[in-house]
Amino acid sequence: xxxxxxxxxxxxxxxxxxxxxxxxxxxxxxxxxxxxxxxxxxxxxxxxxxxxxxxxxxxxxxxxxxxxxxxxxxxxxxxxxxxxxxxxxxxxxxxxxxxxxxxxxxxxxxxxxxxxxxxxxxxxxxxxxxxxxxxxxxxxxxxxxxxxxxxxxxxxxxxxxxxxxxxxxxxxxxxxxxxxxxxxxxxxxxxxxxxxxxxxxxxxxxxxxxxxxxxxxxxxxxxxxxxxxxxxxxxxxxxxxxxxxxxxxxxxxxxxxxxxxxxxxxxxxxxxxxxxxxxxxxxxxxxxxxxxxxxxxxxxxxxxxxxxxxxxxxxxxxxxxxxxxxxxxxxxxxxxxxxxxxxxxxxxxxxxx
Ligand code: ASP
Numbered sequence: 001x002x003x004x005x006x007x008x009x010x011x012x013x014x015x016x017x018x019x020x021x022x023x024x025x026x027x028x029x030x031x032x033x034x035x036x037x038x039x040x041x042x043x044x045x046x047x048x049x050x051x052x053x054x055x056x057x058x059x060x061x062x063x064x065x066x067x068x069x070x071x072x073x074x075x076x077x078x079x080x081x082x083x084x085x086x087x088x089x090x091x092x093x094x095x096x097x098x099x100x101x102x103x104x105x106x107x108x109x110x111x112x113x114x115x116x117x118x119x120x121x122x123x124x125x126x127x128x129x130x131x132x133x134x135x136x137x138x139x140x141x142x143x144x145x146x147x148x149x150x151x152x153x154x155x156x157x158x159x160x161x162x163x164x165x166x167x168x169x170x171x172x173x174x175x176x177x178x179x180x181x182x183x184x185x186x187x188x189x190x191x192x193x194x195x196x197x198x199x200x201x202x203x204x205x206x207x208x209x210x211x212x213x214x215x216x217x218x219x220x221x222x223x224x225x226x227x228x229x230x231x232x233x234x235x236x237x238x239x240x241x242x243x244x245x246x247x248x249x250x251x252x253x254x255x256x257x258x259x260x261x262x263x264x265x266x267x268x269x270x271x272x273x274x275x276x277x278x279x280x281x282x283x284x285x286x287x288x289x290x291x292x293x294x295x296x297x298x299x300x301x302x303x304x305x306x307x308x309x310x311x312x313x314x315x316x317x318x319x320x321x322x323x324x325x326x327x328x329x330x331x332x333x334x335x336x337x338x339x340x341x342x343x344x345x346x347x348x349x350x351x352x353x
């Protein structure tokens with residue numbers, strides 16, 4: 001449909017909706033939206049988001065919309081070269097290329113935007129916000145996402161820092177004994193300070209925000225699993241998986257093994273659990289249990305039959321409550337009028353031992 005005809009169609013649809021109540025899909029007596037009394041803004045995030053939640057709450061206190069506050073909060077992590085799971089300095093894929101995924105969702109409008117497999121732009125959450133506000137689409141990927149970012153004036157830069165490049169090289173040299181990459185240790189030398197076992201390939205920031213009126217917004221941004229196959233996209237840019245919100249309910253989001261989250265539609269499932277009456281923590285725990293129940297193949301299970309990976313879910317509700325739960329113990333960040341802090345999340349299993 002051409003732009004003109006699409007606009008005409010939208011205008012006609014709007015007029016039609018106004019004059020033909022008999023054809024409306026709205027129930028005769030529409031259920032009222034949940035209304036909350038004014039409360040302290042609150043933000044929840046993964047444990048790398050302590051400063052991010054502080055910024056998000058500060059911005060909401062100054063009147064910023066929750067989705068914008070969430071994006072402003074995660075920007076500090078995207079810009080931090082020392083956080084090697086997000087934005088600048090993010091660990092690359094198996095070919096040494098840093099590719100970023102992000103999505104945002106805005107409660108009041110019910111709109112979302114996302115980018116996946118984006119290269120050379122360190123703030124993918126801001127690009128996702130532009131997709132939401134400046135297009136009729138939800139998700140742009142790869143070269144198309146980069147073109148769109150360029151059109152909006154985002155500056156391109158090499159996101160692979162020296163530190164991340166050395167970790168990638170170490171991984172390349174140590175991953176297999178049947179290729180021609182070898183490490184200095186195999187030649188009898190001591191490794192450099194970077195030659196360390198890099199076990200944890202996960203990391204991401206999710207941030208869910210609720211303002212004083214109970215409006216919600218949320219964002220997830222990541223460089224994805226380290227050393228992933230080229231072209232792999234995780235849960236983070238997928239609305240309903242790594243991030244979701246519903247202005248009548250609250251926000252949900254995830255970090256950790258994205259494949260597990262995608263397979264249960266983790267963020268949407270969490271928000272749905274809250275819609276059914278669960279607290280944020282209990283809703284997250286239900287989602288973790290669903291992941292455990294859906295994880296059946298032996299290669300993903302440990303000797304005790306438990307999922308052999310970490311996955312974490314975070315939630316806020318309209319009433320200004322926050323919670324988080326994971327497969328194994330960990331922390332999450334939260335900020336309200338008592339300030340930013342790390343708290344223990346609820347864990348399905350006590351330890352990985
Ligand atoms: N969930 C992210 C992904 O799978 C990674 C992470 O959170 O560590 O891409």
